[in-house]
Amino acid sequence: MKHPESSLYPAFAAVAALLLTAAAISASIIYVYRSDNKVKEIAVSEMPTPKTELYIDSFERSGSFTTPYGTFTPIESVLDINEYMTTNPVILTEEETLPYICGEGGDPDEVRRIIRELSDGICSEAVNDSEKAEAIAMWVGMNVAYDFDAGENSGDLSVTNLEAIISNNFRTTCGGFANLYSALCSAQGIKVLNMKGGTSSDGYTRAELETAPANHEWNGVKLDGKWYYSDSTWISDLSFSDGALSGGTEIKSFYALFSFGEMSVEHRIDRCEYRDYGFENIN
Numbered sequence: 001m002k003h004p005e006s007s008l009y010p011a012f013a014a015v016a017a018l019l020l021t022a023a024a025i026s027a028s029i030i031y032v033y034r035s036d037n038k039v040k041e042i043a044v045s046e047m048p049t050p051k052t053e054l055y056i057d058s059f060e061r062s063g064s065f066t067t068p069y070g071t072f073t074p075i076e077s078v079l080d081i082n083e084y085m086t087t088n089p090v091i092l093t094e095e096e097t098l099p100y101i102c103g104e105g106g107d108p109d110e111v112r113r114i115i116r117e118l119s120d121g122i123c124s125e126a127v128n129d130s131e132k133a134e135a136i137a138m139w140v141g142m143n144v145a146y147d148f149d150a151g152e153n154s155g156d157l158s159v160t161n162l163e164a165i166i167s168n169n170f171r172t173t174c175g176g177f178a179n180l181y182s183a184l185c186s187a188q189g190i191k192v193l194n195m196k197g198g199t200s201s202d203g204y205t206r207a208e209l210e211t212a213p214a215n216h217e218w219n220g221v222k223l224d225g226k227w228y229y230s231d232s233t234w235i236s237d238l239s240f241s242d243g244a245l246s247g248g249t250e251i252k253s254f255y256a257l258f259s260f261g262e263m264s265v266e267h268r269i270d271r272c273e274y275r276d277y278g279f280e281n282i283n
Helices: 006-021 076-087 094-101 108-122 129-143 148-153 162-167 174-186 260-266
Strands: 030-035 038-043 065-067 070-072 090-092 145-147 192-199 214-223 226-230 239-241 244-246 267-275
Touching (some): 076 192, 094 108, 094 162, 094 174, 094 267, 108 129, 108 162, 129 174, 129 214, 129 226, 145 148, 148 239, 162 174, 226 260, 260 267
Parallel strands (some): 145 239
Antiparallel strands (some): 030 038, 065 070, 192 267
């Protein structure tokens, strides 16, 4: 995919401004999502109740855990690897993070400014980091569409970097969902990790999670000293296929913030990264 020239950045800002001014975006007022290429406002009273309770132990391992698909007991080896990966991420420097921000020839500082402005708008009514992390997850899940037309390039940075997501009208694949969530949280000073690995999807059951191939990306986020997990792709049911946008009515707010045990039922972490997006250097 050819990356846009810097002269197109005003269009990026216009896209972000449209999403910010269409409604007051926050966890306590309303959310916005695009369905049939239109912006629609939804009162919070119409939304499923988000999960905001804190867990006693962020690495709780005993017992069964309930997801939207039922109650299950995690596989012990998956619990082991998930705990290890969460606490031992690969640390990417600001320079190493640049490909996740924009393509060659792009302006990373301009992309950062757009992302920070968007993040500030999403979090305008949030009073703490937990509310910010949850509001960002819900916004990404309700405004970003999974791009099935990306086809064989679905995992390529030309589809998942921040510049590409913005210029492509907020269409991307799971790597882009996770990258955008990570950047929006980082703009608020929230520590967030990007996770890649196997999930109970694409024909693999939860009992087969130990050997399921790596097929997904999501996030871990540290709040009040404890780890939570966020999967904005699984919140969303917006999709872009054959040139048409559809969905937006089957939102799963459960995946905005969920626990280690709940995550380990359906996700196995194979790689965990911390990305330095460099927001502290942007005026």
